[in-house]
Amino acid sequence: MATVCDPLPSGVVDELGGAIVAVPKDAVWERDPHTAAKHDLLKRYLEAWAPILLSRNDVITYAEGFSGAGVYKHGEPGSPVVAYEVFAGALHRFPKRMRLILMEEDPRRVEELQRQMALARSRHADHVTARLSVNIGQGDFHPLLLRKLQSTSALGKPLFVLLDSFGGPDIPYSLLRELGRYRSTEVMVTFEPSFLTRFAGNHDGNRQLGDAAFGSQDWQSVFQQPSSAKFAFLREQYRETLRRAGFSHTLYFEMVDEGGRMLYLIFGTQHERGLEKMKDAMWKVDRAYGVRYRDPKDTQQQMLDLELEPDTAPLRRILRDHISSSPTGRTVQELQRFTLLETVYRPTQVIRVVRQMRDAGTVTAEPRSISAKTRVSVATNPPKASKAAEQGALW
Ligand SMILES: C[S@@+](CC[C@H](N)C(=O)[O-])C[C@H]1O[C@@H](n2cnc3c(N)ncnc32)[C@H](O)[C@@H]1O
Structure with missing residues (x-):
């Protein structure tokens, strides 16, 4: 399937010590079709997730480590707004509470996000918004996000965490393990494999980024893989990392951005029902976004177009x-x-x-x-x- 904005974290350096790829500089940037596909998937999954969990729990939480500005250049909603709209809809039907915990590093994007969340709030009735709290934090997502989840007692209760960075590797395994300790936590992580295959081979600093993300050095066997197998190898290593962190079921979406760069969106849950609902969402993503899937178990690695009858x-x-x-x-x-x-x-x-x-x-x-x-x-x-x-x- 398709993409996010740009795959490399700012501040990451190549072997020569220079910055490699510019991330979007403006506070608000252009949404590409693949980001639209990601939002469609998120929306469809949360539409299933929220009612199931609200029917059985008094309070559920949605968190993001990399929230963005909440809006794209032509007014399209960012992921926090997509989530807010789904939850406001669900709270019309359930007399329960939800909270959104959002982290963003860039102060300009935080300011815009605050504006966008206030706008989203203004579109709904007071009896709904009073039960839908939004907590926006500015700064590096780690360890602030975890602290916020701890201080609001969100851990141990239904929690969906979206870690949608520019592709990293920048999510420490230690964070995944903290989240995976609780059966009711689900995560979705953006992972970009080419940074490691291109820039970590003989650069110790970049290799350490990989070690911290995978929580082991096993991923380094990627350097012995043939070129054609490297990305799939890292993807499977990352799924294994999520499993080790406690997320027994994983599902991934292959995304290719406008520049032909491969990104993976990897979902982890401890519930078969979560897996089932994410698959339903995946097969319902709007075909107009050009989404295609590939099954890791298929020896012929055939790409699957989304069709009414796949x-x-x-x-x-x-x-x-x-x-x-x-x-x-x-x-x-x-x-x-x-x-x-x-x-x-x-x-x-x-x-x-x-x-x-x-x-x-x-x-x-x-x-x-x-x-x-x-x-x-x-x-x-x-x-x-x-x-x-x-x-x-x-x-
Ligand atoms: C891929 S974009 C997020 C897009 C958003 N999730 C959406 O779908 O609309 C990544 C965001 O993470 C922010 N970011 C980058 N590094 C960060 C960090 N260490 N902590 C928190 N936010 C960070 C960037 O400023 C950018 O807004």
Whole structure:
């Protein structure tokens, strides 16, 4: 999928000691289509997250470490405003409380953010805004954000934290671990791999940035990877970092910005339901933004356009491999859970795909009609023609 503003943190230096890429200088900058895709994803996820959690809790919290100005050049809302609007809508329906905790380093952006949040507030009724508090802090996000979360007793209660920097690496693993100690915390982090592959090879300072972000030195094996595998390697290392921090389920979105730079938006949760809802949001992102996905488990790394009926050829390949890895086959229920936890696809897509594989003769199903309890095994002699059809078939 698509991007944020610019991938490098200010103040980061290359091997020659010079600044590498300028980050946006103005307080408010142009929103690119990929940032729009990120906001669409965030909005759709929070629209599911807020009502579920408000129905069971008195107070829930949304926090950002890198809030931006709350607005883009042509008046488009920034992520804090996107979140505020979703929460104000949810509070119309639930007699509960929400708080937004927002950090931003640049004083000009803080000033604009304060203005934008006041404007957002003015669009809603007093009985809603009285229950929706906004706390804006100016300064380096770490450790201030954590302190604010501690002092407001937000930790241990439902909490969504967006750490949307210019790509870093600038989120210390120690912060992720503090957040991951609580089952009810979810995070979304922007991670940009090319800085490390390009500028950390023989620059100790930059390597240390990597060590602090990953919480170990294992990521440094990236320098032994072939060029084509480096980004995927770092992405998987970063997902592993989130898992180690406590976020047992992760999902990522590949984003390519206007300049062709790759960024990952990586989501971490400890709840299967969170994962499910984030996947729903992901497949609903407006197609106009040109979002595409790639499943890490697909050996052919096919890019998937967002379509009303997404291309499930990679899911068929992935499921066939998974079914064949068990001598007794797998139940459809097991395949649905595997699909939720290990692929970019949704469990609801499984029954249709298994039916197709059965009809193509690549798997056998017992009983033949497909339900959650059906056991599926790889056919011993799949018909050649149908196997080819299965691999290449689009909807
Ligand atoms: C990618 S932009 C945020 C965009 C915003 N989340 C949105 O989607 O509308 C990153 C922001 O982080 C701010 N920033 C950079 N380093 C920071 C730090 N160490 N602490 C807090 N904010 C920082 C920048 O000034 C910039 O406004």
